[in-house]
Amino acid sequence: MGKPDAEGHGLPDLPPEWGRVVVPDDASALATEAAQVRRELRRAAGRPGGHRALALPLLVLLVAVLTTLAGLLAVTWPRANRGTDRPTPAPYAPPATLAGRALPALDLVDAGQSPVPLRGLLPAMIILVDGCPCPDRVAEAVAAAPSGVAVVTVAGGRTVTGPPPAERDVRALADPAGGLRSFLGQPARPGITTALLVGRAGVVTRVLPEVGPVEAYREDLTALAR
Structure with a gap:
């Protein structure tokens, strides 16, 4: 569904306890996780101290979205020009020197x-x-x-x-x-x-x-x- 950044485009440093972070090829792949986070947020909001419990899920969701966007930009942007960069031919210069x-x-x-x-x-x-x-x-x-x-x-x-x-x-x-x-x-x-x-x-x-x-x-x- 996704792949880690294999071409050396660095991603933001994440806490080691989060394990390996895989960047999806398509941001829509996070839809399931986002829906689950929203359900957790709704349940947490109805419990005492729910606002404090919202902090970590919101942080996880924010980091996931930013990581996905950064990864997609880093991976696809250079490829858009790959193979199209060509040196501009130098114009003919009379060898007067x-x-x-x-x-x-x-x-x-x-x-x-x-x-x-x-x-x-x-x-x-x-x-x-x-x-x-x-x-x-x-x-x-x-x-x-x-x-x-x-x-x-x-x-x-x-x-x-x-x-x-x-x-x-x-x-x-x-x-x-x-x-x-x-x-x-x-x-x-x-x-x-x-x-x-x-x-x-x-x-x-x-x-x-x-x-x-x-x-x-x-x-x-x-x-x-x-």
Whole structure:
């Protein structure tokens, strides 16, 4: 009919001589006990000294009701939210804080699975194509890159994404260990390419969370050749 508070929600301390107190699942379960107490109260009221005899039954009834209400609230309130609490997803934040940081010494792989030190290709515009190959955006970057500045595409896993047709070569690599994406600190997003502009000294000069029209970054790309 009821159960003790098994989940650690404390109940008020009761006299030990009362024994084990069981909290009913439904407050209506006290109806029988309440009726019996009322009968005792009526009988006690007709006897001499009846008012003094009323004190203990009233106290028992009051404690029982309060214990039941407290137990029901303690047990059911947390359960109402259990399983519905979910962390609010953090909004996407452009990783602009990477500007001024040194590019880590990462070894990527080419189509033949040979290791290629990424820092050996600098200065470069490094385009992460694990979210979208976006050949048009890559071709625009290639056409805008000044002489001496490499355009490097980096795919996830070991499969190298082929470069789009262009007047100049694109160095297409893959990142099996995901080191570059980890350095960026943001997951790949479908339909989005992200790029890093890295100078000759290995320092990130700009992060493009979403590669758009070339006019938005042309000056920064040109500056890499200086």
